[in-house]
Amino acid sequence: MADQDAPKPVNPDNMDLADLRDEIDRLDGEILQLISRRAQCALKVAEVKMKAAPDTAVFYRPEREAQVLTRVMERNIGPLGNEDMARLFREIMSACLALEKPLEVAYLGPEGTFTQQAAVKHFGRWVHSKPMPAIDEVFREVEAGACTYGVVPVENSTEGVVNHTLDSFINSNLRICGEVELRIHHNLMAGPNTQRDKISRVYSHQQSLAQCRKWLDAHMPMAERIAVNSNAEAARRVHGEWNSAAIAGEMAAQLYDLDIIEHKIEDAPDNSTRFLIIGTQDVGVSGDDKTSVVVSMRNEPGALYHLLQPFSDHNVDMTRLETRPSPSGNWTYVFFIDFAGHVEDVNVRQALDEIRKKAVEVKVLGSYPKAVL
Numbered sequence: 001m002a003d004q005d006a007p008k009p010v011n012p013d014n015m016d017l018a019d020l021r022d023e024i025d026r027l028d029g030e031i032l033q034l035i036s037r038r039a040q041c042a043l044k045v046a047e048v049k050m051k052a053a054p055d056t057a058v059f060y061r062p063e064r065e066a067q068v069l070t071r072v073m074e075r076n077i078g079p080l081g082n083e084d085m086a087r088l089f090r091e092i093m094s095a096c097l098a099l100e101k102p103l104e105v106a107y108l109g110p111e112g113t114f115t116q117q118a119a120v121k122h123f124g125r126w127v128h129s130k131p132m133p134a135i136d137e138v139f140r141e142v143e144a145g146a147c148t149y150g151v152v153p154v155e156n157s158t159e160g161v162v163n164h165t166l167d168s169f170i171n172s173n174l175r176i177c178g179e180v181e182l183r184i185h186h187n188l189m190a191g192p193n194t195q196r197d198k199i200s201r202v203y204s205h206q207q208s209l210a211q212c213r214k215w216l217d218a219h220m221p222m223a224e225r226i227a228v229n230s231n232a233e234a235a236r237r238v239h240g241e242w243n244s245a246a247i248a249g250e251m252a253a254q255l256y257d258l259d260i261i262e263h264k265i266e267d268a269p270d271n272s273t274r275f276l277i278i279g280t281q282d283v284g285v286s287g288d289d290k291t292s293v294v295v296s297m298r299n300e301p302g303a304l305y306h307l308l309q310p311f312s313d314h315n316v317d318m319t320r321l322e323t324r325p326s327p328s329g330n331w332t333y334v335f336f337i338d339f340a341g342h343v344e345d346v347n348v349r350q351a352l353d354e355i356r357k358k359a360v361e362v363k364v365l366g367s368y369p370k371a372v373l
Contacts, residue, residue, distance in 0.1 A: 097124075104127070189238065
């Protein structure tokens with residue numbers, strides 16, 4: 001009987017415009033009901049969690065969300081692309097999570113920065129986001145419990161590592177809970193009062209100016225390049241000036257009501273930045289994970305070799321190695337290492353056990369899902 005009541009599949013190729021619109025309306029009704037049912041389930045999940053642990057309930061599980069988004073992309077049959085479909089589900093999940101408990105997320109501000117864009121990409125538009133003036137302020141906001149998570153940049157494909165972020169981890173107890181990879185597109189923009197044939201200065205963050213150096217040399221060689229604290233600050237300044245332009249992202253153009261004169265002026269077409277999600281929780285296994293550690297070694301011959309050998313011996317794929325001066329003394333260093341796998345994986349645990357025997361200190365910054373989007 002249930003099969004008789006189920007709607008019969010239709011062939012859009014045999015439908016006229018009116019029929020197609022009717023079919024879309026019918027499908028919209030089904031989608032609306034399913035989203036409402038999903039939201040009701042989310043409310044029940046919150047109720048169950050609060051009963052089990054009223055004071056310590058955890059509502060956001062990074063590994064669970066990564067698994068859901070990965071499954072969406074694997075099951076997608078088109079014609080929407082995998083990332084487009086995953087972004088739709090990202091927003092549905094964000095809205096449902098807000099019903100359980102809205103997340104408070106700090107990010108490197110001000111509003112309109114690429115870091116805010118990364119926060120929206122990772123958490124969706126239903127979080128409460130808070131701009132902070134510096135990376136260490138993001139760390140402090142999360143450590144104090146004023147925000148549940150923070151978002152900070154860690155490396156750019158063109159300009160390299162963000163040292164301030166790495167240094168902040170040395171004296172912090174926060175954990176890395178996730179990562180975001182964001183394609184960075186720089187745009188030249190001007191305000192309503194700008195006389196575009198008389199632009200004599202270009203504002204942007206120093207890294208953005210560096211990432212657009214060749215374009216500026218070719219198209220605006222006489223314009224003064226002025227580095228400011230952020231691309232958003234550059235956009236804010238330009239809004240009220242007649243002889244200046246800014247390099248920033250589309251979000252900043254929308255926020256400060258600027259017109260984009262030239263799109264995608266970055267020198268490297270594959271320019272991207274990686275951001276880290278920081279919090280206080282340990283993250284479970286998602287099935288496709290990455291781990292970050294910081295290691296202090298004795299200053300002796302062969303130290304780096306002894307540090308790296310266990311990764312090879314236990315078949316652990318190391319994806320990044322950075323060296324930073326140690327705060328404990330002159331001419332000593334600590335190593336920041338990213339590698340594939342989770343601390344609960346047997347081979348990862350064996351490799352870390354060997355490193356601990358040789359190192360002065362091994363600090364696990366976190367195991368977390370690899371970026372899905």
